[in-house]
Amino acid sequence: MREQKKNTGLFTSILTLSIVVSIIFFYILVLFHTQNITKYFKEKINFTVELTNDLNDQSKTKLINTISKKEGVIQGSIQFISKKEALSFMSEQIGEILLEGENPFSDIILFNVEESYFEADHINLLESEIEELSGVDTFYNQTKNFGEIKSKLVYLQIAMLVLALIFIFLGMIILQNTIKALIDKDKLLIKNMEFVGAKTSFIKRPFLRRTQWVLYRSYVLGLLLILLSIFVLSQWMPWLWSHVKIEWLISSAAIAVLLTMIVTRWSTHIQMDKYLSKNLYELYY
Numbered sequence: 001m002r003e004q005k006k007n008t009g010l011f012t013s014i015l016t017l018s019i020v021v022s023i024i025f026f027y028i029l030v031l032f033h034t035q036n037i038t039k040y041f042k043e044k045i046n047f048t049v050e051l052t053n054d055l056n057d058q059s060k061t062k063l064i065n066t067i068s069k070k071e072g073v074i075q076g077s078i079q080f081i082s083k084k085e086a087l088s089f090m091s092e093q094i095g096e097i098l099l100e101g102e103n104p105f106s107d108i109i110l111f112n113v114e115e116s117y118f119e120a121d122h123i124n125l126l127e128s129e130i131e132e133l134s135g136v137d138t139f140y141n142q143t144k145n146f147g148e149i150k151s152k153l154v155y156l157q158i159a160m161l162v163l164a165l166i167f168i169f170l171g172m173i174i175l176q177n178t179i180k181a182l183i184d185k186d187k188l189l190i191k192n193m194e195f196v197g198a199k200t201s202f203i204k205r206p207f208l209r210r211t212q213w214v215l216y217r218s219y220v221l222g223l224l225l226i227l228l229s230i231f232v233l234s235q236w237m238p239w240l241w242s243h244v245k246i247e248w249l250i251s252s253a254a255i256a257v258l259l260t261m262i263v264t265r266w267s268t269h270i271q272m273d274k275y276l277s278k279n280l281y282e283l284y285y
Helices: 002-032 034-042 057-068 083-094 120-131 144-185 187-195 200-236 246-276 280-284
Strands: 047-051 079-081 108-111 136-140
Touching (some): 002 034, 002 200, 002 246, 047 057, 057 108, 120 136, 187 246
């Protein structure tokens, strides 16, 4: 019964620590890629130029070329959406009733701006220059929405940090209970080694090895969870995977493993010192 309980404790420790390693890994990975993620979302924000209804095709083409040459505009990001296309799209979304009567939409031009030009002064200058162009009716600046995206990214980092700390705390409690169960089994042996003059480092050695045994298996399981998560993310959000740097991926895994190793070894030493400071009466009663 005790052996079964010990094995259950070891398995729980391995599983919990592997989750800790995975969460720390993803937190550090997001931290490393914050700038890249911010850049991605900035360059995906659409700037919309609504055109007047009196432009011919030649004037529209000229206007598109003029906007594409503006400083900071991402080459290849310009899209022209005619009012017919807009009506057709909205009809599919809302219903065929939109096909009746006059088309309420206007031709629009969409484009994106490079992250390095995403400053208020440049955006305001770009807005004023485009609004002065002949054939432009309205310019819509959606950069205000980026503040919400950025704040959500910060909240995500905080949530991951809190989750990591919770799992680290739970992992340490479970690991300490597992270590305690291992030490309880050999507490008489520990005291006998003390009586014959064994050094503290010698007494701790077998228990540290057992902790390492738990850690190594946690790392393997944690890395498997990480690889599975990366595969799922690469299939679900391929755009995100394309912005991940391999060197930061490896660094995140190494830091997560190192932090877990330091904390678990520290926890083992504390638990061992508690036992070594007790006398025989305190050990049994």
